[in-house]
Amino acid sequence: MSKPIVAIVGRPNVGKSTLFNALAGEKISIVKDYPGVTRDRIYADVTWLNYQFTMIDTGGIEPESKDLMLKHMRAQAEIAIETADVILFITDVRQGVVDSDFKVADMLRKSGKPVILVVNKVDSFEKFMPDVYEFYNLGIGDPVPVSGASRLGMGDMLDEVAKHFPESATEEEEDERPRVAIVGKPNVGKSSIINRLVGEERVIVSDIAGTTRDAIDTAITWQDKEYVFIDTAGLRRKSKIKEELERYSIIRTVTAVERADVVIVVIDASEGVTEQDAKIAGIAHERGKGVIIAVNKWDAIEKNDKTIYEHTKRIREILSYMPYAEIVFISAKTGQRVNKIFDIMDVVIQNHALRVATGVLNEILMEAVAMQQPPSDKGKRLKLYYITQVAIKPPTFVIFVNDKQLMHYSYTRYIENKIREAFGFSGTSLKFIIRERKEKE
Structure with missing residues (x-):
């Protein structure tokens, strides 16, 4: 919701x-x-x-x-x-x-x-x-x-x-279909991607009037699965408000991202990844959404055997805070790899809503602690007692420890990497909440 x-x-x-x-x-x-x-x-x-x-x-x-x-x-x-x-x-x-x-x-x-x-x-x-x-x-x-x-x-x-807030039992609640937002700077080809996805012969499109807003969402059915693309009408008609004002496009992005499960961040291959792209992707990351980076206009690039590698490396550097994001190189103009977006979306949607059994999590935690000793400070060592998953979208875990101050960001990151090694979780951020428990409990 x-x-x-x-x-x-x-x-x-x-x-x-x-x-x-x-x-x-x-x-x-x-x-x-x-x-x-x-x-x-x-x-x-x-x-x-x-x-x-x-x-x-x-x-x-x-x-x-x-x-x-x-x-x-x-x-x-x-x-x-x-x-x-x-x-x-x-x-x-x-x-x-x-x-x-x-x-x-x-x-x-x-x-x-x-x-x-x-x-x-x-x-x-x-x-x-x-x-x-x-x-x-x-x-x-x-x-x-x-x-x-x-x-x-x-x-x-x-x-x-x-x-004035909608009752929590609104229609949106029951809507199980995955919601997808396509975001990015002006002119990176967001609407061409939508039109390309909509234009595939095997895709069935239906407009849904927005429940709480006047946005028109578009339902797209691909291989018997239905996806809801958020306010694609807003993308298709140029907004009344001039997009030059960066602030305004950011506001629209926040609104779209808020309603989505998966966010496709579109980057212009001919420009490469920019600061503005990092801001936009940062919103999706911060909101804990599934993220796919679609590098569009790939047809317009001079390529050799290293091009994809170089572009990927650059994206990973600038978006270093989201190493989990899936990257796909596409061309809305020629249609190259556009259908692959559906396959990647399915993986990301699954990971975003994945639940891991507590027993398995604790096995991973114990193993991780055995492999790399937790940090200590002034003779006091961090102890990790227990981990459990408390939510999905994004997968959220609570770790109980003896002293919150000792649980450094880097050690949380280490535990996260161990969990990712075991379950992949590609395309989605993971959230960790650290709680203190006294020894006796």
């Missing part, structure tokens, strides 16, 4: 980022140790009571003039309307209601998406309540007073947000 997406919209200086940071808490969604993964924080995972959602900040570009301002606000609103399940419209009690607030409110109201009107910078309810009432004039419901800086009113705001 994909997490709901909540988008933040609002003029510059209304305190969007303060609010974003207050909600994201210290759990910043951006991964520290991977080079090339985006640093400007656009999205974060938020947990509130028993709800989990992904929050997206649509803003960030600050136009100079009044006219540009409105254009920018409209673009933000469009993105929010297109991708979000719930929209947080942020205004500023100290600036009061301004003209562009009305215009954006109109757009949001017409969208039919749930909108929560948030009035920020209300550091004292007694003092500012009369000013808050002015925001009723926007005509999008009750204003929710908050202060991002002093974290007042956050709970009430999140309660409002959560009211």
Whole structure:
């Protein structure tokens, strides 16, 4: 089940980022140790009571003039309307209601998406309540007073947000078909790949209206198996929003990846793998999805017997944080190896949902510990008691140890490699949670 997406919209200086940071808490969604993964924080995972959602900040570009301002606000609103399940419209009690607030409110109201009107910078309810009432004039419901800086009113705001989340028993839940997202920089050939997959004679295509969003997903049946390609309509029609703004394409990517089981990251062979590719792949990695790297336009490359090897090596270097990703060299134009994507997808889908018996895991753990002694510090040695798999998509393991501080990243990586040696798990990341247990337990 994909997490709901909540988008933040609002003029510059209304305190969007303060609010974003207050909600994201210290759990910043951006991964520290991977080079090339985006640093400007656009999205974060938020947990509130028993709800989990992904929050997206649509803003960030600050136009100079009044006219540009409105254009920018409209673009933000469009993105929010297109991708979000719930929209947080942020205004500023100290600036009061301004003209562009009305215009954006109109757009949001017409969208039919749930909108929560948030009035920020209300550091004292007694003092500012009369000013808050002015925001009723926007005509999008009750204003929710908050202060991002002093974290007042956050709970009430999140309660409002959560009211609009789909009940967990939505139709998406029962849909067992694997969901696939095709992502990548503009012009790497994402839509040609879709059209090529759709265009195969043996493929049956049907459009499904999106359950929670207006995206049109495409069901593709290949050799009696059905796959759902996410919002391929969005790929086929050039988005209304200009793709130049990198931030916007990243937001679309986050939304697509969030809903997918398997992500196909498309790279342009003639350009080779770039920093931007690393950012996009990083989103899929961080979200624990199955990953396939499709190197497109392979027909356009001068080749000798080392070309594939050199390209693979370069991809592995730049995407060093995801050595498990499957790589396939294709040409959407000629159709070369495009069908192979289905075979690789099947493997990745299987691995992404693979469960390993606890007994077998513990045998591997004991053997690994015997082969390479766990690290020690100031005379205290790490002990690993037990491992068990607690989830799939991605496969997630809990390891019980005597002291969390001693369990270095590198030793976790070593255990991961041992598990991969035994079960492959190609195409999917693995997640490890380290828990402490006292000796006596």
